[in-house]
Amino acid sequence: MTLEVGVLKPLVLGAGSLRVEANAEGAQVRLNGVLRGETPLSVNTVLAGRHRLLVEHRFHPPSASEIEIRRGQHLQVPVVLAPAHGGLLIASNPVGASVTLNGERLDEPTPVELEPLVAGRHEVALELFGRETVNETVEVLPGERHELIVELNRVAMSELRVRTRPGSAAVRLLEGPVPYRPGVRLPVGVYRIEVAAEGYRSKTQSHRLRKGVNLIDVTLERRVGLLRLELTPSDANVGVRVGSGGFQAFEPGAPLPVGPVALRVRKAGYRTELLQFHLAEAGRTVRIVLERYQVSGGESLQDALASGGMAPKLVVVPAGKADIGAVGGDGMRALPAQEALIGEPFALGVHEVSLGDYRRYAQAMNLSLPTAKGMDSDRHPVVKVSWREAVGYADWLSRETGKLYRLPNEREWAYAASRWASQATPCLRGNIADRSLGQVFRQWQVIDCDDGFVRSAPVGSFKANALGVHDLFGNVAEWVNDCGPSGCGSHIARGSAWDSTGDELAVSFRESYDRPSDTRGFRVVREL
Numbered sequence: 123m124t125l126e127v128g129v130l131k132p133l134v135l136g137a138g139s140l141r142v143e144a145n146a147e148g149a150q151v152r153l154n155g156v157l158r159g160e161t162p163l164s165v166n167t168v169l170a171g172r173h174r175l176l177v178e179h180r181f182h183p184p185s186a187s188e189i190e191i192r193r194g195q196h197l198q199v200p201v202v203l204a205p206a207h208g209g210l211l212i213a214s215n216p217v218g219a220s221v222t223l224n225g226e227r228l229d230e231p232t233p234v235e236l237e238p239l240v241a242g243r244h245e246v247a248l249e250l251f252g253r254e255t256v257n258e259t260v261e262v263l264p265g266e267r268h269e270l271i272v273e274l275n276r277v278a279m280s281e282l283r284v285r286t287r288p289g290s291a292a293v294r295l296l297e298g299p300v301p302y303r304p305g306v307r308l309p310v311g312v313y314r315i316e317v318a319a320e321g322y323r324s325k326t327q328s329h330r331l332r333k334g335v336n337l338i339d340v341t342l343e344r345r346v347g348l349l350r351l352e353l354t355p356s357d358a359n360v361g362v363r364v365g366s367g368g369f370q371a372f373e374p375g376a377p378l379p380v381g382p383v384a385l386r387v388r389k390a391g392y393r394t395e396l397l398q399f400h401l402a403e404a405g406r407t408v409r410i411v412l413e414r415y416q417v418s419g420g421e422s423l424q425d426a427l428a429s430g431g432m433a434p435k436l437v438v439v440p441a442g443k444a445d446i447g448a449v450g451g452d453g454m455r456a457l458p459a460q461e462a463l464i465g466e467p468f469a470l471g472v473h474e475v476s477l478g479d480y481r482r483y484a485q486a487m488n489l490s491l492p493t494a495k496g497m498d499s500d501r502h503p504v505v506k507v508s509w510r511e512a513v514g515y516a517d518w519l520s521r522e523t524g525k526l527y528r529l530p531n532e533r534e535w536a537y538a539a540s541r542w543a544s545q546a547t548p549c550l551r552g553n554i555a556d557r558s559l560g561q562v563f564r565q566w567q568v569i570d571c572d573d574g575f576v577r578s579a580p581v582g583s584f585k586a587n588a589l590g591v592h593d594l595f596g597n598v599a600e601w602v603n604d605c606g607p608s609g610c611g612s613h614i615a616r617g618s619a620w621d622s623t624g625d626e627l628a629v630s631f632r633e634s635y636d637r638p639s640d641t642r643g644f645r646v647v648r649e650l
Contacts, residue, residue, distance in 0.1 A: 136170040136193030142177065144201040149179040161201070170195075177201045181241040181264065206264030209237035212246060213271045219250040237267070250274050251299055252309060278310040280331035284317065287341040291319035296326070321345055321365070321381035346377035348405035353387070358412055361386040366517075386526055387412060390466055394649035396526040415650055420590055423469050423648070425523040429486055433519050433527075434479050436469035436648055437590045439534070444541035462533045470530065470538055471645035473581035473592050474503035474600065475515065483518050494577075494640040501580035503598045503643040509613040509635075512601045512644040519646065526649040529603040532632070534647060535594075535616045540629045542588035544595070548627060549573040552584050552596025555623045567623050577640070578620045596620065598643035599633070606634030615642050 144161040178184045182203035213233040221228040241264045253274035295302045296314040318324040322342035361369035363384040387395040392412035419440030425433040443463045478500030492506035519527040549571035560568035599615040606612030612634045619641040
């Protein structure tokens with residue numbers, strides 16, 4: 123039978139039409155060995171009868187079948203070509219490029235062998251930091267192994283540094299090839315940069331980085347809110363602390379930066395209130411009613427911690443006056459006595475802050491725990507803490523208890539140490555440089571008595587003074603809130619320590635330091 127149907131044969135024999143579709147476009151279609159076209163194929167006139175159909179595609183095995191067309195019939199023949207497989211080697215110079223095959227990132231970098239791989243066209247992208255990205259289309263034929271070997275050329279590199287205000291802002295490269303860090307090297311091009319900080323409006327900017335150093339300045343806008351206060355009594359003194367800074371005088375009507383805010387409200391004869399909250403842009407109205415207090419000197423206090431456990435024990439120090447060594451002078455040794463007037467009672471730590479007390483803080487804040495030789499039990503006073511670390515502990519107590527904790531100032535410390543000072547002999551009053559220390563440190567000057575300790579003693583090992591406070595004499599010198607004579611690069615420590623002799627044993631002794639030591643610790647004050 124022939125396909126050259128002419129005009130008469132269809133009239134005599136009859137004819138139909140044929141539609142051939144395959145699961146691969148462009149497959150060649152042959153009827154009775156004659157090429158009629160590519161799929162999808164329509165043939166309008168095909169003689170009625172039986173025909174041999176052959177469908178071939180370069181990426182599939184051929185499909186052969188026999189079909190029959192009747193007079194006037196429109197026959198549709200779907201052909202499913204079976205898949206075939208080959209192999210593909212993808213290599214690059216240099217090696218280690220990431221490979222994306224048909225839009226999916228492969229787990230292995232170059233060189234990578236893919237076998238078996240479905241025969242057909244495949245889109246391949248190779249990327250390597252600092253090199254040009256290469257995109258290729260490869261054909262894998264049935265039963266054959268194709269090799270794609272690509273040279274990845276260097277691209278021009280830039281260096282990025284982002285200078286932010288505030289300096290604590292976080293910088294992020296959006297969709298960048300590597301995370302941001304100061305001085306990060308990136309291929310020349312356009313990048314989106316996000317800068318964000320708590321309490322500020324975030325900024326996202328696009329920058330074209332050029333070859334060499336690119337310095338970008340980004341200043342964030344502070345988000346602010348209005349804080350309104352209703353005070354009783356109305357003339358109470360209000361201090362406000364934003365973030366981790368110090369307390370400043372509150373100015374009604376002045377917007378405050380959003381974020382953590384603490385209010386300290388004081389008035390003589392009333393309990394100090396400490397309020398801590400998050401200020402939003404919508405603002406906030408706070409009503410504060412101070413309570414009058416009635417406390418007695420020597421009264422004991424102890425606050426619970428929100429996270430569990432208890433804050434250090436405290437004793438109420440009554441208002442009054444006492445003769446103390448001069449404070450705030452240029453000389454740092456004992457100076458002529460002067461009178462200190464304490465107008466408001468306060469609560470003072472019964473003991474120096476112990477290592478056990480500080481351990482709770484260090485664990486809560488994920489800080490390393492300072493320790494020193496021979497002074498590493500939880501009952502020993504914590505040492506080797508800087509002035510800022512001591513302040514950080516007091517601030518943590520404030521957050522945990524809702525009460526205002528801080529370091530004592532010089533006058534408070536000297537007032538408590540002098541007015542109720544014990545008159546006992548040195549080794550009965552506290553831990554100082556004695557014969558026990560001299561047996562270990564033979565070149566040191568010591569006092570001819572024995573308190574039984576070489577270095578610091580566990581807190582409370584010696585008799586309390588008349589107020590009920592331990593270790594204001596000896597054991598460890600104590601950080602106070604005051605700056606040193608040359609400014610706040612250093613701070614004052616009051617009292618003697620386990621290595622003290624001579625004039626260092628006087629209540630009026632004071633010294634200025636700018637770093638921690640194993641002879642210095644601290645105790646806390648809580649405002650009533």
